[in-house]
Amino acid sequence: MKNFEILPHPSDVKIRAFGHTLEELFKNAALGMFAVSGRVISNRVVSDKEREVLAKGIDEEALLVSFLSEIWYLSELNKEVYEDFSEIKIIKNEKNKNYQIKAKMLGKPIERFNLEIKAVTFWDLEIVENPPTGGGQFETTVTFDI
Amino acid sequence: MFPKNVISKIDDYTWEIPKSFRSDMRVPARVIATENMLDEAVSDRSLEQLVNIAALPGVVKYALAMPDVHEGYGAPIGGVFATDPENDGVISPGAIGYDCNCGVRLLTSRTTYEQVKDKIKDLALGLFNHVPSGLGKGGKIRLTEQDFDKVLEKGAEWAVSKGYGNKEDLKVIEENGRKMENEPEKVSKRAKNRGRDQLGTIGSGNHFVEVQKVAEIYDGKVAETFGLFPDQITILIHTGSRGTGHQIATDYINVMLQAMPKYGIEIPDRELSCAPFKSPEGQDYYLAHGCAINFAFANRQIVAHLVREVWEKIIGGELQTLYEVAHNIGKVENGLVVHRKGATRSFDNQPVLVPGSMGTASYVLVGTKKAEGETFGSTCHGAGRRMSRAEAKRKVRGDVLQKELAQKGITVVSDSLPGIAEEAPLAYKDVNEVVEVVHQAGISKKVAKLKPLGVIKGG
Numbered sequence: 001m002k003n004f005e006i007l008p009h010p011s012d013v014k015i016r017a018f019g020h021t022l023e024e025l026f027k028n029a030a031l032g033m034f035a036v037s038g039r040v041i042s043n044r045v046v047s048d049k050e051r052e053v054l055a056k057g058i059d060e061e062a063l064l065v066s067f068l069s070e071i072w073y074l075s076e077l078n079k080e081v082y083e084d085f086s087e088i089k090i091i092k093n094e095k096n097k098n099y100q101i102k103a104k105m106l107g108k109p110i111e112r113f114n115l116e117i118k119a120v121t122f123w124d125l126e127i128v129e130n131p132p133t134g135g136g137q138f139e140t141t142v143t144f145d146i
Numbered sequence: 147m148f149p150k151n152v153i154s155k156i157d158d159y160t161w162e163i164p165k166s167f168r169s170d171m172r173v174p175a176r177v178i179a180t181e182n183m184l185d186e187a188v189s190d191r192s193l194e195q196l197v198n199i200a201a202l203p204g205v206v207k208y209a210l211a212m213p214d215v216h217e218g219y220g221a222p223i224g225g226v227f228a229t230d231p232e233n234d235g236v237i238s239p240g241a242i243g244y245d246c247n248c249g250v251r252l253l254t255s256r257t258t259y260e261q262v263k264d265k266i267k268d269l270a271l272g273l274f275n276h277v278p279s280g281l282g283k284g285g286k287i288r289l290t291e292q293d294f295d296k297v298l299e300k301g302a303e304w305a306v307s308k309g310y311g312n313k314e315d316l317k318v319i320e321e322n323g324r325k326m327e328n329e330p331e332k333v334s335k336r337a338k339n340r341g342r343d344q345l346g347t348i349g350s351g352n353h354f355v356e357v358q359k360v361a362e363i364y365d366g367k368v369a370e371t372f373g374l375f376p377d378q379i380t381i382l383i384h385t386g387s388r389g390t391g392h393q394i395a396t397d398y399i400n401v402m403l404q405a406m407p408k409y410g411i412e413i414p415d416r417e418l419s420c421a422p423f424k425s426p427e428g429q430d431y432y433l434a435h436g437c438a439i440n441f442a443f444a445n446r447q448i449v450a451h452l453v454r455e456v457w458e459k460i461i462g463g464e465l466q467t468l469y470e471v472a473h474n475i476g477k478v479e480n481g482l483v484v485h486r487k488g489a490t491r492s493f494d495n496q497p498v499l500v501p502g503s504m505g506t507a508s509y510v511l512v513g514t515k516k517a518e519g520e521t522f523g524s525t526c527h528g529a530g531r532r533m534s535r536a537e538a539k540r541k542v543r544g545d546v547l548q549k550e551l552a553q554k555g556i557t558v559v560s561d562s563l564p565g566i567a568e569e570a571p572l573a574y575k576d577v578n579e580v581v582e583v584v585h586q587a588g589i590s591k592k593v594a595k596l597k598p599l600g601v602i603k604g605g
Contacts (some may be wrong), residue, residue: 012219013536062403062416069400114281117282118244118245121219122240122419123415146351
């Protein structure tokens, strides 16, 4: 199973992410986002920093957009990329439309990105379970405004 | 593929998708285009997105697509519509775009190309070195939290008060460079943090500073009023509200998403999340959007100042602001909430600035009464993309393109060769064609064509 792939789109960039679990899907969507942005690693002698990310949303799709938006915000603020995730936990409360995610991630210092992501959009974003393409148990596309 | 057979011709440049096409449409959808352009538009999802905005609560008359329309997310790029706040009309952050008040300013000189043709390369390099562009480079301005709030409140006025440019500039900027409806408290800490280091920077992607000359004049009388003359050197600045604007839009799309059930609003695409303009959420966004607009005004005022410093050093003399106008904005005009996403205001007798893709041409036009009556006072904003960045990079090499443009007399200075490739002219529609359509459709009239001489862009 691939983690993600980059898809064509006229003005922005779209990825498709895969996962055996919802948590893995979310993680791979983040990896896809950093593949889109690229990076120039910092040559500062600074160790990787552990950070926590928290996000919430009214359903899984909203949660994914919140999660990626929060990660991107931290990325810009701290000048880091996050590609090592651990302890990802998604808590779903469908009745109250209250979905939450908590994760630990390792921040690698960067000089800059190769491409600036303005935002994570909702366009065409639908988390599909058991997709006919058989890419994994979960699949979604995410379009970024760049 | 959008079914072309449902589209009817209103006139040579106006096409309509009827309200009956989809049950949730509240008004028809119109495209300002030639038939060839329409053929291109049906091939991506831009018309589906146009139909989606025609379904928003309170939308009036028709939803419009300008001739540079292409698929975006939420509203199509080149999309215009208006809602009536007295009839539950909504405001939608995603239908305005993340780069709130992305726009352009045109500076004019009293100098001709003949007088300075040997200095153009130096000018381009000077601008590249002095105006922060590209990724990872912060602006030269350090702001405290209180200062930042003043920027969000006062826009270009703040910049002038700090010595960037002069009061005369403010008279020729949309909103006079300061959107009065604003409230920094409605802007999140995240949004402020994202933009704090970015004031006075142009960013990357399709943003640029471009040195040009007036290559052709179409309307001598209007050109004279605008202070344009043949062979004149002009400088065009294209940038927006940077990270602050992007985050404000992201924050409020989320706010609206959660608020919509309260108002019984259902929409075909979450990217169009909205709330009634008169609701607390609608008002909060409108005030935060005002702050983003002001950030962009301040940004362009500072960039213009930096450009003037370089000009003074290398060429000498003054640069005046002809005009500055937005092409991603939401505002109340004639009692309606007008949303322009990749569309420019085109009011009667006001300048309209249309930047072309790199290496092609830009245009100065003038707005018309017809636009005010028929397109909510709007016209196109540029050339519109027709090819993905990835495909452009496959087809074009940045260094090759740079050389080709140099041979045509256009100096491109950038710290990113892939960035140059992504912005290759072949990735865009033909701006000459786009401008010809709005001219023929009468929603803005050609005044002058500006040919690029030097392009400064970030990666």
